[in-house]
Amino acid sequence: MTLRTIALLMPLALFAAQDPKPAEAKKAEAKQETKKEEAATPDAEKTWSGWVEVGGRWRSDVSGDMNTYRSIVNLKDGFRMPSMDVSYQGASKLLRTMRLSAGNWGDPFNTSRLELSDEKYYRYVSKYSNMLYYNYLPSYGNPTAPGGFSQRTFDTNMRNFDHDLTVLPNERFTPYLRIARNWSNGTGITPLVVQGNEYPLRTNLDWYQQDIAGGMRMNFTRSHVTIEHGSTDFGDAQSVYSTAKMQGNRGAVPVLGQLLSLTNGTQVYDVKGSSRITKVLFTANPYEWVDLYGQVLYANPKTTANYNQTLAGSLYTTAPGLLFYGSGKDTMYGDARRPHTTGSFGMELRPVSRLRIREIFETDRIKTDTTGALEATYVKDTVLAATLKSSYADRLETSLHRQTVEALYDFGRKFTLRGGYRYEWGDALIRAGSLSITGPQERLELRRQIGLAGLVARPWSKLTLSASAEVSNGAKTYYRTSLQDYYRLKVNGRYEIRPDLLMTVVYNRMENQNPAAGVNYDFKAQNSSLGLQYMPGGGKWLTILADYTRSTVRSDIGYLILFPYQTAQSLYRDNAHTGMVMADITLPGSGIHKPKLSFGGSYVTTEGSRPSRFYQPQGRLSLPLHRNVHVFSEWRTYGYNQPFTYSYETFRTNMLMTGIKFVL
Amino acid sequence: MIRLSRSTALLPLAVFFLPAWLSAQETTALPKGYVGSESCAGCHDEVSTAFEKNPHHNLSKTKWRGLQERACEACHGPGAKHAETNSADDILNPSKMQPAAVDKMCLSCHRNSKTQVGVIQNGHARSAVACTSCHTVHKTGQASSDFQFRTAMGVTKKCASCHTNVWASFQKPHRHRVPEGAMACTNCHNPHGSVLARNIRTANAAEPGCVACHADKRGPFVFEHAPVRTESCSTCHEPHGSANPRMLTRASVANQCLECHSNLVSPTAAGIAGGVPPAIHDMRLPRYRNCTTCHQKIHGSNVHRGLLR
Numbered sequence: 020m021t022l023r024t025i026a027l028l029m030p031l032a033l034f035a036a037q038d039p040k041p042a043e044a045k046k047a048e049a050k051q052e053t054k055k056e057e058a059a060t061p062d063a064e065k066t067w068s069g070w071v072e073v074g075g076r077w078r079s080d081v082s083g084d085m086n087t088y089r090s091i092v093n094l095k096d097g098f099r100m101p102s103m104d105v106s107y108q109g110a111s112k113l114l115r116t117m118r119l120s121a122g123n124w125g126d127p128f129n130t131s132r133l134e135l136s137d138e139k140y141y142r143y144v145s146k147y148s149n150m151l152y153y154n155y156l157p158s159y160g161n162p163t164a165p166g167g168f169s170q171r172t173f174d175t176n177m178r179n180f181d182h183d184l185t186v187l188p189n190e191r192f193t194p195y196l197r198i199a200r201n202w203s204n205g206t207g208i209t210p211l212v213v214q215g216n217e218y219p220l221r222t223n224l225d226w227y228q229q230d231i232a233g234g235m236r237m238n239f240t241r242s243h244v245t246i247e248h249g250s251t252d253f254g255d256a257q258s259v260y261s262t263a264k265m266q267g268n269r270g271a272v273p274v275l276g277q278l279l280s281l282t283n284g285t286q287v288y289d290v291k292g293s294s295r296i297t298k299v300l301f302t303a304n305p306y307e308w309v310d311l312y313g314q315v316l317y318a319n320p321k322t323t324a325n326y327n328q329t330l331a332g333s334l335y336t337t338a339p340g341l342l343f344y345g346s347g348k349d350t351m352y353g354d355a356r357r358p359h360t361t362g363s364f365g366m367e368l369r370p371v372s373r374l375r376i377r378e379i380f381e382t383d384r385i386k387t388d389t390t391g392a393l394e395a396t397y398v399k400d401t402v403l404a405a406t407l408k409s410s411y412a413d414r415l416e417t418s419l420h421r422q423t424v425e426a427l428y429d430f431g432r433k434f435t436l437r438g439g440y441r442y443e444w445g446d447a448l449i450r451a452g453s454l455s456i457t458g459p460q461e462r463l464e465l466r467r468q469i470g471l472a473g474l475v476a477r478p479w480s481k482l483t484l485s486a487s488a489e490v491s492n493g494a495k496t497y498y499r500t501s502l503q504d505y506y507r508l509k510v511n512g513r514y515e516i517r518p519d520l521l522m523t524v525v526y527n528r529m530e531n532q533n534p535a536a537g538v539n540y541d542f543k544a545q546n547s548s549l550g551l552q553y554m555p556g557g558g559k560w561l562t563i564l565a566d567y568t569r570s571t572v573r574s575d576i577g578y579l580i581l582f583p584y585q586t587a588q589s590l591y592r593d594n595a596h597t598g599m600v601m602a603d604i605t606l607p608g609s610g611i612h613k614p615k616l617s618f619g620g621s622y623v624t625t626e627g628s629r630p631s632r633f634y635q636p637q638g639r640l641s642l643p644l645h646r647n648v649h650v651f652s653e654w655r656t657y658g659y660n661q662p663f664t665y666s667y668e669t670f671r672t673n674m675l676m677t678g679i680k681f682v683l
Numbered sequence: 684m685i686r687l688s689r690s691t692a693l694l695p696l697a698v699f700f701l702p703a704w705l706s707a708q709e710t711t712a713l714p715k716g717y718v719g720s721e722s723c724a725g726c727h728d729e730v731s732t733a734f735e736k737n738p739h740h741n742l743s744k745t746k747w748r749g750l751q752e753r754a755c756e757a758c759h760g761p762g763a764k765h766a767e768t769n770s771a772d773d774i775l776n777p778s779k780m781q782p783a784a785v786d787k788m789c790l791s792c793h794r795n796s797k798t799q800v801g802v803i804q805n806g807h808a809r810s811a812v813a814c815t816s817c818h819t820v821h822k823t824g825q826a827s828s829d830f831q832f833r834t835a836m837g838v839t840k841k842c843a844s845c846h847t848n849v850w851a852s853f854q855k856p857h858r859h860r861v862p863e864g865a866m867a868c869t870n871c872h873n874p875h876g877s878v879l880a881r882n883i884r885t886a887n888a889a890e891p892g893c894v895a896c897h898a899d900k901r902g903p904f905v906f907e908h909a910p911v912r913t914e915s916c917s918t919c920h921e922p923h924g925s926a927n928p929r930m931l932t933r934a935s936v937a938n939q940c941l942e943c944h945s946n947l948v949s950p951t952a953a954g955i956a957g958g959v960p961p962a963i964h965d966m967r968l969p970r971y972r973n974c975t976t977c978h979q980k981i982h983g984s985n986v987h988r989g990l991l992r
Binding site: 411432 | 738741745748781782783790791794795796797799800801802803804806809810811812833834835836844845846847848850851852854855856857860863864865866878885887888889890894895896898899901902903904905906907909910912913914918926927928929932933934935938941942943945946947949950951953954955956957958959960961962963964965966967970973975976977979985986988991992
């Protein structure tokens with residue numbers, strides 16, 4: 020389907036590539052181009068420009084917990100290419116400009132970007148990022164759990180590759196093709212869960228997603244339409260395995276007088292998926308006083324899943340007629356489909372010059388249909404004891420709609436006021452919270468009315484203030500912690516104290532309450548930030564950027580524990596202070612030999628439910644030896660600790676990097 | 684064999700002739716009040732020379748907009764009076780215009796772009812943050828926003844200059860790798876506006892942008908965890924940065940889960956979902972207080988309804 024659509028779009032691209040200009044115009048333009056090229060030749064720019072930085076990093080021993088260090092920072096020793104940005108300006112028709120930039124090569128988070136273009140013919144952009152995701156932090160759970168350490172860990176490598184080719188045959192029709200691949204693989208630890216116990220086993224993780232999409236942007240004088248169609252392929256092949264005898268999290272606590280253990284266990288997943296993706300976008304300005312916007316996005320992801328589990332040991336089950344068994348095998352087949360449509364339509368009307376009226380309708384619909392079949396066999400004393408078969412079907416449907424009307428009025432050049440109203444409504448059909456595989460479903464409703472207001476003030480040229488607020492009275496909501504009765508307030512201000520000193524102020528506040536009996540949800544969050552930017556003489560020799568942010572989160576909600584039956588309050592507090600400063604100084608020197616010194620860093624301290632400190636000071640000295648060669652040296656320190664709670668996760672390390680920057 | 688209806692067969696012909704017809708509508712004569720870019724260059728030689736390296740210089744090569752002789756006046760308005768008086772009051776200066784007027788001017792061309800389709804939903808536009816707040820027009824080379832925005836750190840620096848509170852969140856220990864330059868704000872947000880709240884990008888057409896990198900969370904799963912579809916990822920995660928591992932919004936997993944899973948009857952009389960965990964979970968035992976040790980497929984499972992495997 021997708022290939023056929025792309026194939027249908029290709030002739031369109033070829034037609035579009037036909038230059039609509041008459042022959043005389045073409046000749047005249049060709050002459051003009053020749054003249055321009057001739058004129059440009061004498062003062063042609065440098066063909067190559069940019070820089071390449073290479074160097075070596077030395078890191079001190081990590082004092083404290085290495086696994087926490089790797090989970091948060093993960094920088095190592097060795098040869099590195101911290102940054103590279105090289106541009107090429109050519110005269111060739113096929114390659115007029117090229118830019119290759121890359122960062123952090125050799126480190127766990129590296130990126131590159133290649134752009135090739137000719138403004139008359141094409142533009143190609145390729146982006147690559149590679150991130151090592153290492154997470155060995157047990158403290159997200161309860162570290163006192165038996166065997167609770169290291170039960171959910173990841174040591175994976177996630178990569179993204181994007182290719183985007185836009186053909187520019189003329190200004191009106193722009194075909195494009197996009198290919199993207201996202202994949203991740205690595206190892207980790209995952210608990211294998213069987214009834215009555217959990218066994219942390221080694222796992223292999225391996226999944227990918229690949230998109231291919233082609234589209235055509237049709238650009239008219241007062242309107243534009245983009246049509247895109249493509250497909251996605253997805254695969255996930257995880258496996259979990261162990262051949263060592265394990266007692267699992269239950270340890271030496273027996274079940275009905277018998278100790279449980281696992282001597283051999285494997286789980287193998289094979290998930291395959293695909294999706295069609297379609298986008299239709301349009302904008303129009305049919306008259307000076309009206310703008311129209313619209314988009315329809317459609318995806319239809321489907322997956323099929325095969326799962327095989329083989330277990331051996333002293334195992335327990337609640338299956339009828341069985342309590343303990345020696346080995347078992349589960350085979351599962353599942354199929355899921357989820358058509359997903361999102362759309363929005365909006366218009367801005369300008370009936371008089373100072374008034375703008377915006378109306379937007381948004382809709383989002385998801386419908387998931389799934390089926391599955393499971394066959395479980397139990398072997399007891401080398402005899403097949405039971406075979407259980409079950410099949411099930413599941414459904415999840417949700418829709419969300421929003422209608423917004425807002426008016427913006429300019430009171431002269433200095434003040435703009437806006438006010439409006441948004442209504443959000445939707446419904447959802449989900450499976451009820453029940454142990455039964457074929458349990459009931461629940462129908463939920465969402466109804467929310469929201470008032471909108473805002474102000475932008477520029478009382479004088481040095482000061483800009485903007486504020487926005489929304490207040491909601493939710494009649495119906497899905498979950499206990501969802502937005503119910505809430506308000507949001509945002510204030511931003513910028514003030515030019517002096518021509519070389521700029522101050523930025525940000526204040527955000529949000530409160531959300533759900534007073535329903537048994538819920539009593541009370542959430543408050545606010546942050547305020549003050550930033551200063553000092554650049555005397557336009558920043559030629561000194562630039563200082565400094566920010567301080569204070570943020571607080573306070574959440575109270577009642578919850579229920581069935582065993583032992585009790586009600587409790589979940590209290591979460593987070594009071595954070597964050598300070599950042601960065602100074603760039605050009606030191607005295609002769610000619611080009613002016614060293615540059617940068618230093619600063621950030622410090623975060625949080626109090627409340629998880630008190631922690633994290634600091635990252637750094638400094639860098641760069642010395643130009645020659646117009647094309649600079650040497651640099653960079654120092655960084657990373658420190659982290661969590662007083663009172665997870666003190667064993669503390670770490671601190673220093674690192675030094677020295678290298679050469681080649682300037683083209 | 685593919686059968687085409689008459690209207691379908693005529694479509695390629697219409698597409699073929701459309702560009703030719705549109706070209707016929709083009710005019711190049713200077714309208715009244717305009718003087719043309721060459722006149723501008725007479726006084727503003729330095730700006731004019733630099734402008735030749737600017738992407739907007741394409742206007743002088745684009746015939747169908749009819750701006751090829753007056754690329755400067757496309758943004759600065761008719762310049763005849765200014766040319767006579769040399770007064771700054773007689774020419775438009777976008778840096779001194781109201782943000783809405785700047786946006787209108789830029790969008791008169793750039794509205795016709797797929798990235799601008801969500802501009803009407805954009806918080807920047809509603810808060811009068813004009814296009815020129817982020818994008819430079821006359822600067823060239825490495826000083827231009829066009830050059831700087833091609834790297835992740837270039838984008839991030841620009842966003843952080845206003846969103847200082849968000850940048851502060853990224854200084855927390857558990858965050859996406861934005862400070863390291865591995866990602867930019869624009870990996871997740873479209874600053875020009877999006878169909879999703881908070882300018883979140885979409886991926887694979889209609890899916891939330893998170894799944895562009897976290898494809899394993901996309902599904903569909905045979906057994907979905909409903910809030911993953913009905914709410915946003917930020918219900919449980921603070922993507923900008925958190926003091927809690929996995930960027931969770933709560934310090935312990937038990938509280939994260941139990942705050943929702945606490946209704947004796949689901950849905951409640953008020954229609955709120957989230958059943959209480961069954962009595963087999965003795966929450967006094969540490970073994971049960973880390974829910975995701977067992978419910979490891981918390982984003983959705985293809986095997987087990989309880990999201991166990």
